[in-house]
Amino acid sequence: MPIETFEIPRPDNMHVHFRGMSGLLRLAAPLTASVFRRAIVMPNVPQIRTADDLVNYRRDIESVTEGADFEPLMTLMLTEETTPEMIREAHAVGCSAVKLYPKGVTTASQHGVADVMKCEPAFGAIADCGMLLLVHPEKPGEFVLYRERMYLDMVRWIMAHVPDLRVVLEHISTFTSSRMVQDGPQNLAATITPMHLHGDLDMVLGDGLRPHNFCYPVLKTPEDRRELIRLALSGHPRVFAGTDSAPHVRGAKESPCGCAGVFCDPVAIPVYAAVFEQHSELANGSSWRDRIRAFLSENGADFYGLPRNEGTMRLGRASWSVPGVYVDDDGKEVVPFLAGETLEWQITERDDHA
Numbered sequence: 001m002p003i004e005t006f007e008i009p010r011p012d013n014m015h016v017h018f019r020g021m022s023g024l025l026r027l028a029a030p031l032t033a034s035v036f037r038r039a040i041v042m043p044n045v046p047q048i049r050t051a052d053d054l055v056n057y058r059r060d061i062e063s064v065t066e067g068a069d070f071e072p073l074m075t076l077m078l079t080e081e082t083t084p085e086m087i088r089e090a091h092a093v094g095c096s097a098v099k100l101y102p103k104g105v106t107t108a109s110q111h112g113v114a115d116v117m118k119c120e121p122a123f124g125a126i127a128d129c130g131m132l133l134l135v136h137p138e139k140p141g142e143f144v145l146y147r148e149r150m151y152l153d154m155v156r157w158i159m160a161h162v163p164d165l166r167v168v169l170e171h172i173s174t175f176t177s178s179r180m181v182q183d184g185p186q187n188l189a190a191t192i193t194p195m196h197l198h199g200d201l202d203m204v205l206g207d208g209l210r211p212h213n214f215c216y217p218v219l220k221t222p223e224d225r226r227e228l229i230r231l232a233l234s235g236h237p238r239v240f241a242g243t244d245s246a247p248h249v250r251g252a253k254e255s256p257c258g259c260a261g262v263f264c265d266p267v268a269i270p271v272y273a274a275v276f277e278q279h280s281e282l283a284n285g286s287s288w289r290d291r292i293r294a295f296l297s298e299n300g301a302d303f304y305g306l307p308r309n310e311g312t313m314r315l316g317r318a319s320w321s322v323p324g325v326y327v328d329d330d331g332k333e334v335v336p337f338l339a340g341e342t343l344e345w346q347i348t349e350r351d352d353h354a
């Protein structure tokens, strides 16, 4: 029986975590490259603080994705020691964006920024180079569910001081961030992960503790989630996919102090498709397929000033079971998002050079 399918241009993932050269990199990067045409690669593990770091890391990623029609787009980690000269050097070797981690807020952010005001010269250089500032918007030390909301004033301060800087609020998780982007200026955008659209905090601790659903920012309330779904389906041009896929070995997640991060790229596209379809009434007179095309394949490229991708991907309604575990070539196990569950959508076809 023919299955229901539809086609979109090859998608972009505007927020992904790989790892240093290891089995985890050889597992995660090819998997992302098999789905996405481009990905914005986060600079926290390994720490990418100089142009040389960036070039070496890009070479490692390219060596494990050779033959794939895939382009890693690299980022630099902002620290209080990052000078305008370092920003220009990174730009000269092809850096796409600079990532602001508040100090101590998530995995390997101990070199992040405590005092944003010290970075004003760097912000100016980022804007002058035409790069973007990507923000992990959480205020360290605050109650975990309030951290995102409490960091937004810092983002407003940055945007007021460097008005021509393009800023992306990464992996937004709250009603407040959604409205800030919706009503915000042309130079403010947001990424949304599959986790934050698929579920709320109950998915982490409402029915036993589920460490493989744990990420920062943590999933929030049903009201927050509903607002994120509304924003994603609204067709807002500055809202796009960034999966925040982050592989961790099983033992680091299933632990008394488990680390944050969800390995979601194996299921990201099917999860986005299911959410968009289930909430198609929020597409405001447009079709959910048009909305997901923009979200996955158009809005991110447009905001970054990149050409839209050639090539296509076909999604089909055909159920499949998510593997319970992936094993890298060092024998390390990584449990993916929704391990063992049955999903209704899958990628049925890819054509790199349509």
Ligand SMILES: [Zn+2]
Pocket (backbone or CB within 6 Å): 015, 017, 042, 244
């Ligand atoms: Zn991330």
